[in-house]
Amino acid sequence: MAKKVLKIVGRALVACLCVAIIGCARARRVVPEPRVVVRVMIIGRSVEGRDLVAHQVGSEGATVLVIGSIHGNEPAGAMLCKEIIRRIDPLQWQAPRVIVIPEANPDGLADGRRTNARGIDINRNFPAASFRYSIGGASGALSEPESRAIHDMMLTFKPDLILSIHQPLEVVDYDGPASEPARMLAARSGLPLHRLGARAGSLGSWAGVDLGIPVITLELPRGVERDGAEALWQAYGLPIMQMLAETAPDSK
Numbered sequence: 640m641a642k643k644v645l646k647i648v649g650r651a652l653v654a655c656l657c658v659a660i661i662g663c664a665r666a667r668r669v670v671p672e673p674r675v676v677v678r679v680m681i682i683g684r685s686v687e688g689r690d691l692v693a694h695q696v697g698s699e700g701a702t703v704l705v706i707g708s709i710h711g712n713e714p715a716g717a718m719l720c721k722e723i724i725r726r727i728d729p730l731q732w733q734a735p736r737v738i739v740i741p742e743a744n745p746d747g748l749a750d751g752r753r754t755n756a757r758g759i760d761i762n763r764n765f766p767a768a769s770f771r772y773s774i775g776g777a778s779g780a781l782s783e784p785e786s787r788a789i790h791d792m793m794l795t796f797k798p799d800l801i802l803s804i805h806q807p808l809e810v811v812d813y814d815g816p817a818s819e820p821a822r823m824l825a826a827r828s829g830l831p832l833h834r835l836g837a838r839a840g841s842l843g844s845w846a847g848v849d850l851g852i853p854v855i856t857l858e859l860p861r862g863v864e865r866d867g868a869e870a871l872w873q874a875y876g877l878p879i880m881q882m883l884a885e886t887a888p889d890s891k
């Protein structure tokens with residue numbers, strides 16, 4: 640992974656250098672700032688001290704936040720997010736601005752466990768009106784560093800669309816005003832559109848129902864990660880990118 644990040648950052652640096660060189664050639668003209676090609680951000684640390692990493696590609700238009708494996712026993716989300724990062728050509732992709740958090744629950748992912756290292760379900764830990772204290776023993780909404788990192792990230796970047804990738808229900812679900820992109824993703828991926836209903840304290844409840852941000856929950860099949868990254872990309876990565884290119888809302 641580090642090699643891949645270095646490779647992408649390397650390409651970004653080359654791109655910026657190219658812009659700078661072109662700028663020098665056109666002496667004395669106002670040269671715009673080089674656009675963000677790719678940015679890798681550490682947005683927090685998990686309970687066990689693992690980095691929570693976000694990758695940004697593109698700098699224009701709407702902002703789309705893609706979240707993988709907020710439940711650690713649903714590894715296909717992280718795998719698919721890494722494929723999206725790997726396959727977007729940062730020199731070509733400008734809009735929408737895509738921010739990907741491949742491993743929203745790295746401790747759970749490392750242990751194959753739904754919750755974080757303290758046994759809390761991160762996707763029940765957001766400050767939704769529906770939050771319930773009894774779930775997973777949380778002492779309150781945003782009691783966990785993983786949920787706080789996503790929360791703070793959202794306040795900073797104000798996403799216009801959120802896609803959270805789960806398993807194993809094999810549906811496209813949504814909360815908030817996301818019917819159009821959700822229908823598109825369902826049609827492209829072959830998964831049925833099915834409203835599951837917002838769970839107490841979930842990202843969909845907080846961001847979708849309370850804040851009115853379109854939130855799509857993509858529920859991939861059980862064990863689909865065993866088909867490998869290429870198959871995952873073909874079946875779901877391409878439909879996601881098509882959906883983003885065609886239906887991402889305008890930036891606010």
Ligand SMILES: [Zn+2]
Pocket residue numbers: 710713805806
């Ligand atoms: Zn899940």
